[in-house]
Amino acid sequence: MADMYASLRSNVGNLGQILGDTMRTHLGEAFLEKVEQIRQLAKRSRQGDEAAREQMLALLTALPDEELVPFAKAFNQFLNLANLAEQFHTISRDCDELVCVPDPVEQLLGRLLQGQTDQARMLECLESLDIDLVLTAHPTEISRRTLIQKYAAIVDCLAQQENNQLSAREKTQLTLRLRQLIAQIWHTNEIRSERPTPVDEARWGLSTIEASLWQAVPDFLRQLNDQVEERTGKQLPTDMAPVRFSSWMGGDRDGNPFVTAKVTQEVLYRNRHAAARLYLKDILALVNELSMEEASPELLAYTGESREPYRDLLRGLRQKLRNTLDYLTARLEGHSVEVDEATLIWQERDLKAPLELMYRSLCDSGMRLIANGLLLDILRRIACFGIHMLRLDIRQDAGRHGDVIAELTRYLGMGDYGHWDETEKQAFLLRELTNRRPLLPVNWQPSSEVAEVLDTCRLVAKHPARALGSYVISMASKPSDVLAVLLLLKETGCSHPMRVVPLFETLSDLNNAADCITALLKLDWYRGYTQGMQEVMIGYSDSAKDAGVMAAAWAQYSAQEQLVAVCKQAGVKLTLFHGRGGSIGRGGGPAHEAILSQPPGSVDGRIRVTEQGEMIRFKFGLPKLAVQSLALYTSAVLEATLLPPPAPKQEWRDCMQRIAAESVTSYRAIVREEPDFVAYFRAATPEVELGQLPLGSRPAKRRVDGGIESLRAIPWIFAWSQNRLMLPAWLGAGEALQAAADRGELPLLQEMERQWPFFNTRISMLEMVYAKAEPNLARYYEACLVPKALHHLGETLRNRLELGIKAVLTLTRSDSLMAHTPWNRESVKLRNPYIDPLNFLQTELLARTRKHSAESPASEHVQLALMLTIAGVAAGMRNTG
DSSP: OOGGGHHHHHHHHHHHHHHHHHHHHHHOHHHHHHHHHHHHHHHHHHTTOHHHHHHHHHHHHTOOHHHHHHHHHHHHHHHHHHHHHHHHHTTSTTOOTTTSOOOHHHHHHHHHHHTTOOHHHHHHHHHTOEEEEEEEOOTTOOSOHHHHHHHHHHHHHHHHHTOTTOOHHHHHHHHHHHHHHHHHHHTSOSSOSSOOOHHHHHHHHHHHIIIIIHHHHHHHHHHHHHHHHHHHSOOOOTTOOSEEEEEOTTTBOTTOTTOOHHHHHHHHHHHHHHHHHHHHHHHHHHHHHOOOOOOOHHHHHHHOSOSSHHHHHHHHHHHHHHHHHHHHHHHHTTOOOOOOGGGSOOSHHHHHHHHHHHHHHHHHTTOHHHHTTHHHHHHHHHHHHTTTSSEEEEEEEHHHHHHHHHHHHHHTTSOOGGGSOHHHHHHHHHHHHTOSSOOSOTTOOOOHHHHHHHHHHHHHHHSOGGGEEEEEEETOOSHHHHHHHHHHHHHTTOOSOOEEEEEEOSHHHHHTHHHHHHHHHTOHHHHHHHTTEEEEEEESHHHHHHHOHHHHHHHHHHHHHHHHHHHHHHTOEEEEEEEOOSSGGGTOSOHHHHHHTSOTTSOTTEEEEEEEHHHHHHHHSSHHHHHHHHHHHHHHHHHHHHSOOOOOOHHHHHHHHHHHHHHHHHHHHHHTTOTTHHHHHHHHSOHHHHTTSOOOSSOSBSSTTOOGGGBOHHHHHHHHHHTTOOGGGTTTHHHHHHHHHHTTOHHHHHHHHHHOHHHHHHHHHHHHHHHHOOHHHHHHHHHHHSOGGGHHHHHHHHHHHHHHHHHHHHHHTOSSTTTTOHHHHHHHHHHHHHHHHHHHHHHHHHHHHHTSOSSSOOOHHHHHHHHHHHHHHHHHHSOOO
16 A cells, blocks of 8 residues: 555554464464465455465365364454445545545535525525434344444544544553453454343434534534634624434334334333433533623522522433433332423423523623533433433334234225225325314224324324424335324324325335325325325335336436425425435445435435445544534535426436336346345355344344345345355346447446436445455355255356456456546555455365254354454454444
């Protein structure tokens, strides 16, 4: 690498050296030498040295059982530490300009105010931004929470080491601390012994806020305010919150039987408890700071002639927060508590109003400098997090709501709702929605599945609107799917207008999304309910699994265009909710580019986006990283609103339509129509073994007895990333691009890549996955694990991969993949010598495991080492699902 990466190389080398010393102390010099020998052989194997490859394979297959776990752990932890060093490098003082991009907000403000954008319009747009990042805990976060905390402590040490004024003693102490942390990591079991519960996942989400976002949000807003004030002379409002946070952790019950109404209730209480605890900590600090006596008449009228009016007011808040914590603790422990709302922080205004009063008093008394310190930070936290910390979304499959109403109509002798057509369903639902009498009989004893859905709706009705986000309906396809939820909420006593959001996630549902919303908005009752706002969720995971990435991307783009037109015509404001995953095959990739590649008019100052699993840690796990991520989101949404991309030319649309049609045919010809595909998939990847890894609370399949179609998108992607073929992220795309080139459309494709952000982003994502794909490793998995009768399919898939790479290189006129992003290319290259041995060992362990039966399983050493290789490859690939 070039000298610009010297500090990164130094940190990687230093952390690797300490890890080596730790292993030497624990397992001896001979073990460390073997690890280093295999690493060097892997590097030479990468360069085409066949003898080195054979020697490496011989060493790996000869590893005795007792060395399997520490060996897998050694490479796994080196990859984690390399990730950590790279993550730190992007926020380091020594970061180079190729890696550390300039502040995107600062750049954008300069462009806007030097161009044609009116300053007042820019400020109005900025102040009204509504970006909602929805934290999800799908089974992708490999690292345990205890290890994540240790990784954060290592980053703190790396940051302190950059201080040139450190004494020799301080340097020694920092090195000692690093050695202690890495030793703690080495001696900690990386693999959870049990699956996390939904409550565990929710606690993990809260820990990210406490460790990083609680500080990052006010830091970002202070930075944003300074940039705006410098350019316009105006300050941002104290209650401005361009980015807010919601969560699916503890609310997403789609296919997860462990998320019950009781669990959701506990998570809602825990969210409030975490917020109250952090606000109490802030108020205690503020009591120490606001010792001044001078105050406005408004504040003195509230506190009386006090010598310390600010502290008097804060002491009252302090007691209310303590009372609130006691109340919430009692509820979490299952106690029923008599409550006097006046003694608690019950509404957001109970906390916000006194703090705003103090802020005005300080400003009126000539102490704006003090007001704009910690007090302003707390006000901005309230604007972002409220008193509920995270707004909890509820998600449930459309079929479950239909089952409730069908069981009810049968009980009431009204027929079977499940057998009615769409017109009959809508007529019934609208009639009951406008009917004042209750529909649910008091003495009805529904089945347990139906009772659970109703209990969830009662829970929604019981909690304040600010504690909750949207009610998302998975696999939605018709207006009745939305109306059914609205009826159930009405019948369970929900008085606030909960946002009910259809999630369109298959190719056909995306194609019909606009028709569904058009039909809904034509219903007078529904139009009145929406109050001029309509939210729609676009599914990336299942649409890509259904049709392949290229066809799914075009369907998502087209659906958004049509939805924008439908809502504009109806005079309704549309919020699009993007269900993006961490990996490319699930709509992942750089969020900034993704937002700017959306259709013109589809952002319009409002967007919701899921942030999933390990990507939460990579983007928001450290305060400085979180500030960067918040800036990227804010600048992208502001730019997409004020400087939207031009609508694509008709010839681009026509070409993209042909590519989409060609790609879905190619994709489904393999995934659906190739008779050997399922058998090959299960043999060539650790898909079956993934079910044993205690990653997330949700089962890997929607149906236990289902095939590929019932497999969730996450393990589908995860399995193919393990054998490094990355198939879901590219299958069908290269064939379609090559077909377009063969039709003489290459100049048109190149024009689209240059001028159309949507198409440019798709090609960039393809380049990234092609660069990560390793056909030779996939071939090795096949040779070791797949019956010879199925090898023909592996050859077909690798040929498709090669064809796709050539098609993209021809299109981009490049000699190598990712030529325009050398940092990303180097990052992939750096990891390969450490991931490769884990892949080779994984195949050996899969072969050993599959020789055993359920009655006589492989040894504990083999099983744990296999889990560690899965975790290590995931860490090296940087996105698991």
